[in-house]
Amino acid sequence: MKIVDKQSEAELMGILASIRSHRNEWQVLKVMMQKSCETPKEEIARKIQQVYKGYEGIIITEHEDKIICIVRMGVIHNYMRIKTDLEERLPRHSCRILARPMTSTGLRQIQIDLMQKEDASVGMFSERERRKPNVLMIADDDMFVRKSIKQILAYFGEVVEAASGDEVLGTYINHNPDVLFMDIHMPGSSGLELLDKITDIDPDCCIVILSGDSVRENVLEAMEKGAMGFLTKPPKRDKVVEYLNQCITFV
Amino acid sequence: MSDNPEAPVDLRYLREYTDGDSAALQELLEIFTVTFVDELENFKRASFGENAEWCAVAHKLKGASAFIGAETLRKLCARAQGMKSATVGEREEVCREVIAQYERVNNYMKDMKL
Numbered sequence: 001m002k003i004v005d006k007q008s009e010a011e012l013m014g015i016l017a018s019i020r021s022h023r024n025e026w027q028v029l030k031v032m033m034q035k036s037c038e039t040p041k042e043e044i045a046r047k048i049q050q051v052y053k054g055y056e057g058i059i060i061t062e063h064e065d066k067i068i069c070i071v072r073m074g075v076i077h078n079y080m081r082i083k084t085d086l087e088e089r090l091p092r093h094s095c096r097i098l099a100r101p102m103t104s105t106g107l108r109q110i111q112i113d114l115m116q117k118e119d120a121s122v123g124m125f126s127e128r129e130r131r132k133p134n135v136l137m138i139a140d141d142d143m144f145v146r147k148s149i150k151q152i153l154a155y156f157g158e159v160v161e162a163a164s165g166d167e168v169l170g171t172y173i174n175h176n177p178d179v180l181f182m183d184i185h186m187p188g189s190s191g192l193e194l195l196d197k198i199t200d201i202d203p204d205c206c207i208v209i210l211s212g213d214s215v216r217e218n219v220l221e222a223m224e225k226g227a228m229g230f231l232t233k234p235p236k237r238d239k240v241v242e243y244l245n246q247c248i249t250f251v
Numbered sequence: 252m253s254d255n256p257e258a259p260v261d262l263r264y265l266r267e268y269t270d271g272d273s274a275a276l277q278e279l280l281e282i283f284t285v286t287f288v289d290e291l292e293n294f295k296r297a298s299f300g301e302n303a304e305w306c307a308v309a310h311k312l313k314g315a316s317a318f319i320g321a322e323t324l325r326k327l328c329a330r331a332q333g334m335k336s337a338t339v340g341e342r343e344e345v346c347r348e349v350i351a352q353y354e355r356v357n358n359y360m361k362d363m364k365l
Contacts, residue, residue, distance in 0.1 A: 141311070142286060142311055142314060142315055143282060143286050144279070144282045144283045144286045144287070144315050144318065145314060145315065145318060147278075147279060147282050148264075148265060148268055148279055148318050149268075151265075151268040151269050151270075151275060151279070152268050155270075185307065185310055185311075212310060212313055212314040212317065213310075233314050233317055233318065234264040234317050234318045236264075236267070237264075237267045237268060
């Protein structure tokens with residue numbers, strides 16, 4: 001584990017290939033410094049380095065009030081355990097910790113950082129990172145389906161809706177949602193066509209496809225086009241929440 | 252699980268979504284009724300129209316039925332969706348079955364005061 005004060009090409013390149021080939025073994029830890037914390041950030045970073053000594057990964061300290069760790073810990077089933085284990089080894093009440101699996105979005109972000117692209121897409125991601133609270137979007141031409149899913153999403157943030165394929169892109173650009181739950185079959189553009197358009201303007205988008213038909217071709221096409229996941233209607237509440245938690249800008 | 256295995260609806264998903272809020276559940280069921288009835292009108296019209304439109308409306312009805320756990324209704328809509336080269340007569344027959352099953356669902360929800 002190496003501590004870096006700024007993400008550099010060399011460090012990211014060092015872990016990129018491994019993340020690409022073993023993404024499920026890579027975890028992301030966000031260690032957010034509490035205002036009351038008296039321990040310097042650099043010391044916290046060294047303690048984290050001690051905890052994960054021998055693991056592959058990097059500890060990034062470039063942000064003022066948080067430390068990001070990208071660590072290859074192997075496949076993890078209990079993220080709460082990771083969080084509490086680390087909390088116990090850091091000064092008491094010094095930090096708030098979020099532990100999550102490395103997502104395809106996270107991987108894409110690393111790739112973007114590597115390309116050092118300064119286009120609109122990076123801007124959208126950064127804006128989501130800074131913005132609080134969450135903005136969540138549901139696109140489905142059936143009002144009943146939208147309102148049903150909205151019941152779940154409304155608990156976690158502001159919910160915006162699109163009622164047809166033609167409304168999706170404009171609503172997405174205007175609201176820049178953290179996560180978009182999108183139907184495939186809609187009047188106007190289909191969900192699969194829209195996936196291309198949205199990933200073009202926002203490569204870090206988190207899109208979960210909702211469909212009544214889990215046709216293998218649709219699932220594969222959606223994943224290939226960059227969807228974070230695929231849910232069959234009606235989705236279980238837990239599954240929806242699971243996808244929300246996989247989105248890196250979701251708070 | 253539904254309390255009554257013979258019930259034409261199973262609201263487990265909507266109950267999970269609304270997390271015990273009976274007013275929210277009620278509101279969702281009202282939206283279901285309004286939108287489903289509208290779509291049934293489109294479905295009837297589509298019996299005489301293009302196959303693609305017929306299949307698209309059947310798909311939408313199927314999705315909505317699944318959300319309220321109306322399994323028999325969902326299966327009928329799935330069957331309709333699969334009838335890509337059916338005659339008008341065949342479509343009309345399925346359309347009648349879908350409407351009859353929807354009425355069962357609607358009556359059940361009224362009886363149960365859902």
